[in-house]
Amino acid sequence: MSSIVLYLLLLIVGGFLSYRGVVSQKLFDKLEHIQLICLFILLFTMGLRIGMDDRVINAFLKLGVHATFFALVSVVFSVLMVWILRKTLLKILTKKAVRS
Amino acid sequence: MTLKIIGVVILGVVIGLFIPESYYGWTDYMLNIGLCLLLFFVGIDIGKNKALFQDIKKSGPLFILVPMGVAAGSILGSILLGFILGYPANEAGAIGAGFGWYSLSAIIIAPYSSELSVLSFLTNVIREILAIMCIPFIAKHIGFIEAIAPSGATAMDTTLPIVSKNTNAETAILSFTTGLILSMLVPVLVPFILNLGAV
Numbered sequence: 001m002s003s004i005v006l007y008l009l010l011l012i013v014g015g016f017l018s019y020r021g022v023v024s025q026k027l028f029d030k031l032e033h034i035q036l037i038c039l040f041i042l043l044f045t046m047g048l049r050i051g052m053d054d055r056v057i058n059a060f061l062k063l064g065v066h067a068t069f070f071a072l073v074s075v076v077f078s079v080l081m082v083w084i085l086r087k088t089l090l091k092i093l094t095k096k097a098v099r100s
Numbered sequence: 101m102t103l104k105i106i107g108v109v110i111l112g113v114v115i116g117l118f119i120p121e122s123y124y125g126w127t128d129y130m131l132n133i134g135l136c137l138l139l140f141f142v143g144i145d146i147g148k149n150k151a152l153f154q155d156i157k158k159s160g161p162l163f164i165l166v167p168m169g170v171a172a173g174s175i176l177g178s179i180l181l182g183f184i185l186g187y188p189a190n191e192a193g194a195i196g197a198g199f200g201w202y203s204l205s206a207i208i209i210a211p212y213s214s215e216l217s218v219l220s221f222l223t224n225v226i227r228e229i230l231a232i233m234c235i236p237f238i239a240k241h242i243g244f245i246e247a248i249a250p251s252g253a254t255a256m257d258t259t260l261p262i263v264s265k266n267t268n269a270e271t272a273i274l275s276f277t278t279g280l281i282l283s284m285l286v287p288v289l290v291p292f293i294l295n296l297g298a299v
Contacts, residue, residue, distance in 0.1 A: 014147060050109070
């Protein structure tokens with residue numbers, strides 16, 4: 001649970017410093033590169049862990065099939081949920097706003 | 101970019117095949133430090149958008165409703181599928197909570213389980229590809245707002261041009277704010293759902 005607080009805190013502190021103009025233009029210019037370097041190091045490390053774990057390598061095909069199902073279901077359910085919210089909750093909120 | 105990301109992961113996997121498992125613990129440190137740095141810089145990136153509050157105002161109640169719907173749909177759908185495929189609810193829910201941000205969600209899950217991390221990575225890569233393919237169809241046949249849903253967290257960057265091209269200016273702004281909220285939720289929801297424990 002402490003990691004969640006730390007992640008959120010880092011996001012907020014970074015966002016706050018940037019919004020308040022504390023961050024220099026030099027850093028803004030290099031921001032994309034810095035993020036990319038961090039990301040590539042992390043992804044490489046993730047790859048190392050996968051390569052070191054025999055169970056993952058052996059189950060790769062099964063994971064690929066499951067991933068396709070998970071992706072399909074995530075897309076279908078998120079569209080469905082937004083559609084339901086638009087048809088129900090948004091209508092109620094709009095009616096209330098018009099009345100007030 | 102997606103190809104570069106996949107290339108880096110494959111390179112890691114190939115090198116990892118030749119590294120003894122005794123070094124596994126070191127990767128935990130690398131992941132934690134790297135993730136903290138990345139999230140701090142992501143925060144800076146988000147904060148530099150000074151028009152953020154104006155965009156939020158323009159979107160009205162949809163600003164909250166759309167990301168709420170996308171988040172609930174993705175997590176609920178994944179949990180239901182998890183029951184069928186035999187995954188514990190917390191693991192399946194965490195995969196759904198990646199919202200298409202394949203790099204970050206997979207990295208957060210990596211210390212928990214390499215197998216689940218691969219599943220999360222592949223799921224969210226495929227989700228982005230599916231989003232690119234189905235946004236025009238959804239915009240045309242279901243609705244502009246629903247067209248944002250498949251994108252998830254990528255609605256603010258990689259899939260934003262596709263949403264913008266197939267909908268209108270208001271929906272494009274809503275797409276950006278939806279992606280922004282979902283991006284902020286990924287580092288919070290993925291570890292939170294994982295920590296809920298097997299159900």
